[in-house]
Amino acid sequence: MTMAEQQQLAAARNAFAEGASLPDALLPAPLQRSWQRSRDAGVRPGQQPYYPSLHPSPGRLDHPQDRRLARCVQPELEQLWAAFGARGWTMFCANRDGLVIAQRAHGLEDASLLLPIEVGRRLGEAEIGTTAPAVSVADDAPALVRGNEHYLQCFASIFCLSEPLHDLQGEVCGAIDITGLGERDPGLLHGYFRQAALASENRMFGVLNDVHLLAVQHDPRWLDSPLQGLLAVQEDGRLRAANRVARRLLGLPRRGPVPLLMLDEVFQGASHGQRRRLLQPGPAHRVLHGEGSAVFVQQLRAPRRVRSATAAKAPTASPAQPLRDQRRDAARRTVHAADGNISLAARQLGISRTTLYTLLRA
Incomplete structure (x- = not known):
């Protein structure tokens, strides 16, 4: 991106923040929508990024789905880092809410704006404006954000590229990202990050x-x-x-x-x-x-014959136990085994989510 293009973006961003419309073809449509969401959230281009406080136990992930996604992605981050990692750069995975759940980084003390990026930190558009992971999650597409394409002008020296991740239901569940100071070859990186995303998604089938x-x-x-x-x-x-x-x-x-x-x-x-x-x-x-x-x-x-600890401890229903109670207990065990994922549990039971909710409330 040339200096003239960067200056044009900066001027258009300042005017947009004051309510003006963006010139046609200035930004890709997904980035325009991200700028709009950032402005609607009250973010101003001249402000400093707001990084919410970390969890009291840094690096801890409370939700089982986040821990499972982190396990699936971490091997791919290691491979990507071995090939493209460098001082002043970070690679991470964020969930659909922008929470960082896995990361590799080096030398971020030379890039103070990036130093707060760590596991347990939320990086949403309402906090730091337009970023590649936010665009990937919102549009279910690869994203590239460079220089003044960011909504915050303090990120003018930052390169950011990401690829969306999908869960077993085909829904976007996060994104893997590379962010750092300087420039990289986007075409090369997109190819490798797409393969890393596919490999991570395939690993999810192990559950x-x-x-x-x-x-x-x-x-x-x-x-x-x-x-x-x-x-x-x-x-x-x-x-x-x-x-x-x-x-x-x-x-x-x-x-x-x-x-x-x-x-x-x-x-x-x-x-x-x-x-x-x-x-x-x-x-x-x-x-x-x-x-x-x-x-x-x-x-x-083939199907694995694994008897879970929960199933081993579950009491066998007595002949006198009403059928309704047996169905309710089976539904609760299935939801527990699915880590609280109602959609997955319903599919395993062969019933609708509405029916499953009814069983759980019985």
Whole structure:
């Protein structure tokens, strides 16, 4: 970005803060929306960033979903840091609320504006204006924010690039980011950060013990890589979850819970023999998906027979216990095993969220 472009951005930002409209094509649409949200939150370009206080126990994550996401992302941050880490730079993962849940950094004492970025700190637009993670989460898209594209003018020397992360339901659950002083090659970084995001998302499927896990790809060379599609299939053949690669390959909705489909319905074009092999161990095999389309499918693992500590301690319902109480207890155990995720628990039970809430209140 040239000096003239930076100056144009700075002038437009100051005018925008006073209520003016932005010139057409000055900023990408996602950044324009972020500037609007920042202004609506009362942020002023000339102010210093406001970093909310840390948790009384720095580095502690209270929510189980945050801890699980951090475990899935940390190995990828380590790999990215080994390749692109440097003094005055940080890489981190923020959840959908902007809370930093995992991080690598070095030499941030040379970049005082970035020093407060650490695990347990919230980095929202209402606190520090436009940032790449905030844009990625809001728009479900890769984001790049450089220089005066930030809403706070004190970030004029900062480079910020991020990639969104998706949970098992296909919803945005956070973003991985690189931030630092100076410039980097955005095209190169976007490619590596996208693969890191895909690998992190694939690792999330490890919490689903009671399913068949299938890998799918048009090109079998991409199996066993971040670019493989993943399908979680229940023992009765019903589809439980799919990662974003599988959703695209198989024409499933990009966001939200997967449709209530049986595996045979997903592969309607397959022969009887091909369908019979879908949930069987063995090497990858070609399966017809639709007219003129085929994918390679491989079973990665069968359902794990894991008896949780909660289940081991749960008392067996006596014959005299009413059926309503048995269903309520089963619902509570399932929600507990899902770390409080109502949507996931409802899908595991094969009921709607409304029905699950009714059972829990019984």
